[in-house]
Amino acid sequence: MLKTTTLSFLTDLKANNNKPWFDANRPAYEAAKGDFIQFVTTLIDGLNTIDPAISETPLQSKSCIFRINRDVRFSANKSPYKTNFGAWFNKGGKKLESAGYYFNLEPGRSFIAGGLYMPDATILATIRQEIDYNLDEFEGLLAQPAFTKYFTGLNRGEALQRPPKGYAADNPAIEYLKLKSFTSSHTLSDNSLTKSSLSKQTLDVFAGLQPIIQFLNRAVG
DSSP, X not given: OOOHXXXXXXXXXXXXXXXXXXXXXXXXXXXXXXXXXHHHHHHHHHHHHHOHHHHTSOOOGGGTBOOSBOOXXXXXXXXXXXXXXXXXXXXXXXXXXXXXXXXXXXXTOEEEEEEEOSOOHHHHHHHHXXXXXXXXXXXXXXTOHHHHTTOXXXXXXXXXXXXXXXXXXXXXXXXXXXXXXXXXXEEEOHHHHTSTTHHXXXXXXXXXXXXXXXXXXXXXX
């Protein structure tokens, strides 16, 4: 579970996204960050039993959590801080492009997700080929009860309008092959964030994703 003070800090930060306020409230930030680190550590321990690839790559919370500072150099939004805490869990850590699991903490916009977001062209091509060659297996994974309990399929944002080069429009896998990302997400209510069951709930969702993550990483190599 997470503390109500952690959610309150993020809510207040959204309303006061500036350096003077952040500096004045740094103790509250450090307390919220510590709370999130503790939660992430619990998730890492659980993932070690769910995903063999994760257990083979010892992860630490600091290698999973994203910085709260925003890079505003090329953004029209000059707010200096993110208004969420996010953590990414994958084999090899954040510097390795592989499929993994994500937890987003943001009042009103919290969710659990996983997969591979916007891989580079080479990796995208290998994933499409893997799906094309093993469509029955892939669709079987998407139909598993552990997956459908939490997800309604893959997110279709930023999908191609036309078939990718090298694939015919009547390819049985075409709706998957048009995807540029292979992710699924499960929304969390604010009320669930402070319940003692949050860690178990998150790990149950991650477990539902694990066969898909494994399939994608088989393609990535």
